[in-house]
Amino acid sequence: NAGVMQNPRHLVRRRGQEARLRCSPMKGHSHVYWYRQLPEEGLKFMVYLQKENIIDESGMPKERFSAEFPKEGPSILRIQQVVRGDSAAYFCASSPSGEGNTEAFFGQGTRLTVV
Amino acid sequence: AQSVSQHNHHVILSEAASLELGCNYSYGGTVNLFWYVQYPGQHLQLLLKYFSGDPLVKGIKGFEAEFIKSKFSFNLRKPSVQWSDTAEYFCAVNPYSGGYQKVTFGTGTKLQVIP
Numbered sequence A: 001n002a003g004v005m006q007n008p009r010h011l012v013r014r015r016g017q018e019a020r021l022r023c024s025p026m027k028g029h030s031h032v033y034w035y036r037q038l039p040e041e042g043l044k045f046m047v048y049l050q051k052e053n054i055i056d057e058s059g060m061p062k063e064r065f066s067a068e069f070p071k072e073g074p075s076i077l078r079i080q081q082v083v084r085g086d087s088a089a090y091f092c093a094s095s096p097s098g099e100g101n102t103e104a105f106f107g108q109g110t111r112l113t114v115v
Numbered sequence B: 001a002q003s004v005s006q007h008n009h010h011v012i013l014s015e016a017a018s019l020e021l022g023c024n025y026s027y028g029g030t031v032n033l034f035w036y037v038q039y040p041g042q043h044l045q046l047l048l049k050y051f052s053g054d055p056l057v058k059g060i061k062g063f064e065a066e067f068i069k070s071k072f073s074f075n076l077r078k079p080s081v082q083w084s085d086t087a088e089y090f091c092a093v094n095p096y097s098g099g100y101q102k103v104t105f106g107t108g109t110k111l112q113v114i115p
Helices: none
Strands: A005-007 A010-013 A019-024 A031-037 A043-050 A053-056 A065-068 A075-079 A088-095 A110-114 B003-005 B010-014 B019-021 B024-026 B031-038 B044-050 B056-058 B064-068 B073-078 B087-095 B109-114
Touching: A005 A088, A010 A019, A019 A088, A019 A110, A031 A075, A043 A065, A043 A075, A075 A088, B003 B087, B010 B019, B019 B109, B024 B073, B031 B064, B031 B073, B044 B056, B044 B064, B044 B073, B073 B087
Parallel strands: A010 A110, B010 B109
Antiparallel strands: A005 A019, A019 A075, A031 A043, A031 A088, A043 A053, A065 A075, A088 A110, B003 B024, B019 B073, B031 B044, B031 B087, B056 B064, B064 B073, B087 B109
16 A cells, blocks of 8 residues: 655756656545645645646746646656755645545655755 | 644653643634654654544544644643654644645644653
8 A cells, every 4th residue: 555655755956957756646546735845844835736637836936836747647846947945845745535624645755955 | 824833843852751742823714633743754644633523632653632722722742752753743734614735834843752
C-alpha cells in the first residue's frame, strides 16, 4: 500500500534553470494538493488539482510556477527560471475526495536548492 | 483570512516529562482541526483530527488534543514523552465548509526529547 510518492527527494538547480517536481498520489486518490515550506515557516497552500483540472491555484505565484495533473501519470509542479528564493521544501498531498471532512496524506517532500 | 498560531517554536523536554503544545486559530466559523507530526527526513503524518463530537480527541502514539471553542484553541498533549517523539509538530485548521485546500498550517513546534 504505497503512500504518496514524491521525486526527486532532493533537487539542486542553478539560477535560471527549470525544476520539475513529481507527485504520485495514493491509489484511488484523484485530488492532489501542493504546498511549499520555506525555512522557519509553516506549509503554505499553492494549488489544488483533480485529474486534468486545476481547481484552486490561489496560492501559486503568478509567474514561473505551473502545475498539472494529467489523466495518466503523476502530478507535476514546474518552476521555470528558478531563483534563490524558490529554495524550499515542496510537499504534495492527496485525498480521495474534495469534501470538507477530508483528510489528506502527505508525501516526503522534495527539497529544492537553488544555487 | 484564517490564521494559526503555535506559540512554542522549540521545546526541549526530558524523557517521561509531560508535553503540551499550544495552538490557537482565528476563524469565526466551524472548523476542522488537525495535528501533524514530521519526523526528521520523513513526510507529515496525521496524529489526530477533530471534525465534530467529543472535543477531547485521542490520537496515535498516546497523543491527545482538546478543542476549546471559546478559546479558539486545540492544544496537543502527551502525559509522558519518549525520545522517539523528537520531531516537528504542526497544527492545522480547515473551515468546515471548505475542501482540504483551505487548510492553514501553523509554523510548527520542534520538540527535542533528551534521554
